[in-house]
Amino acid sequence: MQRIAILFLAGAAIIILSVNCSKSGSKTSGSTTTAGNNDSILLNLGNNIILPSYQALATAVNSLDSSIDDFNTSPNTTKLTNIQVLFKNAYLAWQSASEYDYLGPASTNQPVLSALNVWPTNNTLIDSNVSVNNDNVNTFANTAAKGFPALDYLLFSAGGNTLANYTTDAEAAHRSSYLAAVSADIKTEVNAVLTGWSASGGNYINTFVTGEGNSVSSSLGLLINSMDEDFEILKNDRLGIPLGLIPVGVTSPVLPKEVEAYYSGISAQLALAQLKAVQGIFLGNSGKGNGLGLVTYLTNAGVKYNGGLLSDTIKTAFTLDVTDLQAVPDPLSQTIQSNPASVQAAFTVSQKLVALLKTDMPSALGVLITYGDNDGD
Amino acid sequence: MRRIIIPSLIFMIFSYSCKKSNQSTANTNYSVPTTYTFANVNDTASLQLLAMADQVMAAINHANSSPNTVVSTQTLDDMLNNTGGYFVDSALTLNASGLKLATCFPAAALTAVQDYFDSVGLYSQSTTAASPGVPGVSPSSVTPSKLYLLSPNGVYYSQVIKKAIMGMCAYQIADVYMADSINSTTDTTILEHYWDKAFGLFGVPVNFPTSTTGLRYFGSYSNQVNAGLGSNTSIMNAFLKGRAAIANNDLTTMKAQAALLITTFDSLDAAAIVQEMHETNTNIEAGDAVAAYGTLSESLGFVRNLAYNNSPNRVITNAQIAQLLALYDSVNPNSPSLYNFVGVNAGLTVAQIEAKTNAIAQLIGQIYGFTATELPLL
Numbered sequence: 001m002q003r004i005a006i007l008f009l010a011g012a013a014i015i016i017l018s019v020n021c022s023k024s025g026s027k028t029s030g031s032t033t034t035a036g037n038n039d040s041i042l043l044n045l046g047n048n049i050i051l052p053s054y055q056a057l058a059t060a061v062n063s064l065d066s067s068i069d070d071f072n073t074s075p076n077t078t079k080l081t082n083i084q085v086l087f088k089n090a091y092l093a094w095q096s097a098s099e100y101d102y103l104g105p106a107s108t109n110q111p112v113l114s115a116l117n118v119w120p121t122n123n124t125l126i127d128s129n130v131s132v133n134n135d136n137v138n139t140f141a142n143t144a145a146k147g148f149p150a151l152d153y154l155l156f157s158a159g160g161n162t163l164a165n166y167t168t169d170a171e172a173a174h175r176s177s178y179l180a181a182v183s184a185d186i187k188t189e190v191n192a193v194l195t196g197w198s199a200s201g202g203n204y205i206n207t208f209v210t211g212e213g214n215s216v217s218s219s220l221g222l223l224i225n226s227m228d229e230d231f232e233i234l235k236n237d238r239l240g241i242p243l244g245l246i247p248v249g250v251t252s253p254v255l256p257k258e259v260e261a262y263y264s265g266i267s268a269q270l271a272l273a274q275l276k277a278v279q280g281i282f283l284g285n286s287g288k289g290n291g292l293g294l295v296t297y298l299t300n301a302g303v304k305y306n307g308g309l310l311s312d313t314i315k316t317a318f319t320l321d322v323t324d325l326q327a328v329p330d331p332l333s334q335t336i337q338s339n340p341a342s343v344q345a346a347f348t349v350s351q352k353l354v355a356l357l358k359t360d361m362p363s364a365l366g367v368l369i370t371y372g373d374n375d376g377d
Numbered sequence: 378m379r380r381i382i383i384p385s386l387i388f389m390i391f392s393y394s395c396k397k398s399n400q401s402t403a404n405t406n407y408s409v410p411t412t413y414t415f416a417n418v419n420d421t422a423s424l425q426l427l428a429m430a431d432q433v434m435a436a437i438n439h440a441n442s443s444p445n446t447v448v449s450t451q452t453l454d455d456m457l458n459n460t461g462g463y464f465v466d467s468a469l470t471l472n473a474s475g476l477k478l479a480t481c482f483p484a485a486a487l488t489a490v491q492d493y494f495d496s497v498g499l500y501s502q503s504t505t506a507a508s509p510g511v512p513g514v515s516p517s518s519v520t521p522s523k524l525y526l527l528s529p530n531g532v533y534y535s536q537v538i539k540k541a542i543m544g545m546c547a548y549q550i551a552d553v554y555m556a557d558s559i560n561s562t563t564d565t566t567i568l569e570h571y572w573d574k575a576f577g578l579f580g581v582p583v584n585f586p587t588s589t590t591g592l593r594y595f596g597s598y599s600n601q602v603n604a605g606l607g608s609n610t611s612i613m614n615a616f617l618k619g620r621a622a623i624a625n626n627d628l629t630t631m632k633a634q635a636a637l638l639i640t641t642f643d644s645l646d647a648a649a650i651v652q653e654m655h656e657t658n659t660n661i662e663a664g665d666a667v668a669a670y671g672t673l674s675e676s677l678g679f680v681r682n683l684a685y686n687n688s689p690n691r692v693i694t695n696a697q698i699a700q701l702l703a704l705y706d707s708v709n710p711n712s713p714s715l716y717n718f719v720g721v722n723a724g725l726t727v728a729q730i731e732a733k734t735n736a737i738a739q740l741i742g743q744i745y746g747f748t749a750t751e752l753p754l755l
Contacts, residue, residue, distance in 0.1 A: 115663070140664070
């Protein structure tokens with residue numbers, strides 16, 4: 001480990017020094033650079049992108065949760081429509097926070113935050129939990145019966161009969177209480193992660209912005225690993241598996257029920273939101289970001305790729321992927337059957353982007369990718 | 378070429394007059410190549426054995442494709458004994474090679490593998506998905522195209538077998554070649570041959586770790602734990618240094634490298650257990666029980682391997698192995714229920730399950746002295 005660390009630190013020193021000394025590295029609109037050696041890229045990413053993403057997610061799930069409570073006291077169509085909209089907003093907000101699932105509080109809290117979005121749900125399990133009035137959503141056995149996918153099922157699967165499920169149906173009371181339990185769990189966990197990051201709470205934001213270098217435990221190392229692991233979920237789970245393209249080399253049929261948000265039908269929108277969020281980390285410009293991102297490290301290091309700059313290659317790939325995904329209409333579960341070519345185009349560019357983000361970019365920055373697809377070999 | 382001839386000439390002259398060991402005429406001014414490309418490398422037999430192992434595994438894994446895809450125990454036994462011509466030959470001729478995987482296992486492991494083959498044969502006849510008490514084929518929930526034939530206890534025997542094969546490789550390398558074999562002769566050619574056979578069982582290309590293409594068995598696992606342990610370079614360097622030493626009659630250096638390899642393979646098997654606990658946690662956190670049974674079964678295979686290592690330098694004691702097995706299932710340590718481990722009927726939380734995987738990783742860490750930077754213990 002020490003040998004590798006020394007080599008990486010030497011490489012990092014060159015990159016970090018060039019960042020701090022170059023003119024573009026010292027522009028700090030939108031954030032403050034404290035005196036000292038704090039990396040202004042980390043400051044932008046942490047203060048202007050990551051923390052606000054968690055704040056937005058918390059706001060969205062808090063709002064959803066209180067509306068669900070209100071709905072449960074006296075369910076009606078207006079309230080149902082309202083919570084369905086708030087659900088979609090919260091799910092979209094999730095897509096801008098999941099990139100950080102594998103570092104900091106999201107990964108160290110119990111349960112881990114990523115368990116809030118395990119799909120597809122086990123509908124049979126949800127139904128049986130409702131039947132026996134088991135609201136204990138945090139057992140391992142209920143991992144596929146909680147979180148956003150469970151809300152998706154509970155709020156949309158019955159289509160026009162959804163309201164009846166909470167009013168006249170024999171299990172209406174149990175279902176209401178299960179709905180409340182799922183939502184309360186989301187709210188608790190999201191807020192716990194936000195508290196972990198906040199300066200007034202666990203202050204992980206400070207750990208993040210001061211975690212310089214490119215070692216495995218540096219903020220750059222952790223962020224790239226987390227973001228890449230999250231981005232692969234786009235390629236594999238949001239697109240690849242539903243298309244029947246994963247695993248590669250095995251002929252599988254298209255699997256419509258494997259899409260995220262199968263019942264609410266917003267799968268393509270969610271995928272696009274996630275893609276743009278990852279792009280935003282790369283460019284450092286989502287939300288209140290000032291443009292200092294991973295691209296800044298690459299541009300300053302002048303890393304080449306096929307005769308041009310690697311940073312340009314990645315920027316272009318992102319733009320292309322966004323364009324392709326924007327051309328994929330919801331519901332994705334239908335599109336993969338009626339127009340799979342459009343989805344495959346997005347999948348193919350996503351694959352190339354994975355290679356750039358998981359191999360070329362980390363290697364250029366001296367970052368080791370430590371999460372693996374070690375599958376029982 | 379010329380450099381090798383001169384020391385052997387000296388050896389011949391001196392050995393005529395005094396019957397001392399070769400060490401007094403060792404040439405210590407040799408360079409060690411950076412890839413395993415020496416004159417006379419012959420690891421073909423090992424490559425044939427690994428090819429046989431690959432095909433045995435492929436035969437076993439047919440049973441995963443769907444319930445009631447029957448795999449014949451007799452066929453698996455025959456493949457282990459290389460009878461019946463079941464192998465597919467390529468550039469490596471297998472069926473006529475005269476080699477048998479069966480003879481490479483230590484006795485206790487061979488018995489275990491034969492039992493595992495019986496289980497696979499029996500459970501592959503199940504017509505249903507797996508559930509507690511019922512063998513069958515079930516999918517990973519995260520990657521539904523990945524299918525697993527599970528025992529009534531949720532054990533994925535395919536991987537327990539694969540790890541037993543790896544244990545066989547480690548046993549041959551550490552307990553046979555690096556021990557009795559190289560200590561039984563001073564003949565350069567014979568020593569080189571033993572060394573090459575050992576290297577061939579590692580499962581890496583000659584320019585490892587510059588290249589990590591085609592890693593198999595322990596080669597693959599060294600790569601998985603390499604970040605903290607540096608096992609890729611330490612193992613490869615030991616193989617390279619030892620082989621160069623043999624060619625230059627530097628048997629002292631050869632024995633030093635052998636000693637290193639013996640302890641390294643022991644700790645590599647242990648490190649693999651911790652790696653599997655990491656992967657189990659990832660599977661648990663993703664809600665993927667079936668994949669977790671898979672990685673738990675892999676770890677179980679590695680735990681059982683520890684007992685087959687009969688080197689006096691083995692770190693873990695038999696009592697500690699028993700302690701470790703009890704962490705999987707205190708009631709039935711020799712036949713653990715993985716369903717109980719994840720508390721399928723007991724409503725365990727993720728945190729409670731991870732306390733168990735943690736306990737296994739921590740115990741290994743204590744026994745083998747892994748530090749958190751070498752091998753993050755979850």
